[in-house]
Amino acid sequence: MRKQMIDSVSKVIAENENTSLFLVDIGVWGFRDVLKNYSERAINCGIFEDGMISIAAGMSLSGITPFIYGISPFILGRAYDQLKLDFCYQKLAGNFITTGAAYDFSKLGYSHYCPEDIELARTMPGLEFIAAGTPKEFEILFNSTWNDGNPTYYRLSNYCNKFDAKVAFGKAAVIKKGSKGVVIAVSTMLDSVIEACGDEDVTILYYTTLVPFDGITLRENLVNEKILLCEPHFEGALLPAIIDSVKDCAVKIKCVGVPRKINRNYGTKIEKDICFGLIDKDIRLEIRKFFNN
């Protein structure tokens, strides 16, 4: 997905004079051609996320759309105030692309994890949040949002789904329809969810735009008043959006996601998924328990 992101952003920078790219000493090799060919607009600023995001807001104020690429906790966490006040409050356009997802950098420790990203983003009204599941999906969602005049956050992951779904900005994709209830697969959880569901008679909805949340598709496809929510970030992070979407119905909801605790293990991302019960066999058990009882 990172390679696709570099290709997509590089193309935009090359084709649009009124754009700029800021790197936080991340992605310098991948963006080397852009940094060389458009050195006035494409800058490796070094390590100062908060000041840099305000500078980017100033550029946006003057009609240059900024792209910022960094590691998720240092953009959404460290520079939260700048995103909230300089972009959302002031209604400025900007694109914030991050690598790392919840714990892709598993060996680097908790400082480099960001399972809270979507919850932080949801406290900043006006900030769009994209979490594509594959490179192709990223390309589609990026192309339809980078120039929409809003601040947009893009979460990248190194652990993509195998197949591209038919995605569109602001819309959930209906992967299959069933009668026992709805399973919501968020972003990179789709592979595990499809595998886990097997031939269970359930509906699968796939979300790659997390803000704005497509409550209409959920409401239209709600069956048997049961929702199993599978998220690759803190468990239940999208619950408020779901409850808001189905608030006039009595619905039973079960959440699968990253536990809400400081994770002090290292190892691989997959080892963490296993530890947290986020792999096919664990999700399958949850599905059986939830929809068959």
Add this chain to the structure above:
Amino acid sequence: MLKKLKELRKTCLKMSHAGKDGNLQSVFSSLEILYALYNGVMNWSPQIATSSERDYLIVSKGQATMGQYVVLSDLGLFSTDELMTFCNFDSRFGMQADRTKFPEGGIENSAGSLGHGFPMAVGVAMAHKIKGKTNNVYVLAGDGEMNEGTMWEAAIFATSKKLSKLCLIIDDNESISKMLSIGSLEKKLREFGFAVANCDGHNVNEIMTNIKSLQKEAEMNQSPACLIAHTVRGYGCQTLMTDPSWFHRFPNDEELKNLTKEVDTFCENK
């Protein structure tokens, strides 16, 4: 003090009285700087307030916003009647400005949280440089705000990118020395690569002259500029200059009369 500046101070007192809030000490400390910028330094008028040719003023020191309102109103951008809606529920005029409420221009940024405006101004100056434009970008910051790390991050960027059209004006009313000893701002900013000058921040002519000569130096050095304007909190009103309780307070009916009288009778040599 110019008669006009006394009038503007009295308007501020009225606004604060009407809206039942105010940072009058901070506003009075910045008023000559704001007046000088809009009345002799900047390429700005209500007619070009949204034009791409205008100079920019980013107010980083949000507490001075009321001063910006009255100076812009004096130039005809806002009516005095509307200023008196200050801090009402549906007013456009809050203690710190919200730029989205001013489609006619004038308010370039939404201030409030310190340490945001200066880096934004650096971004504006950088955008102009990329576009090959020569607009000047001015920033009003407070000396207390220089405690924020983002101010120095932005300073590094501004020097590195040779933003010679950027002029930082620090309203140095000695706020920081009440908290920490930061040493010489002038030496620090010179070390960061700025062209730096000092002046009396309540002398309009001195502010104008210093900015103009600083800009020549900045152009020659290809560096950003900084004017350290030495000011006094609450300047122009004896009570506001001497009673610290006025940092965040509004005048009642009686106080409005008394403070207005103090502004009228203020003599600079006192």
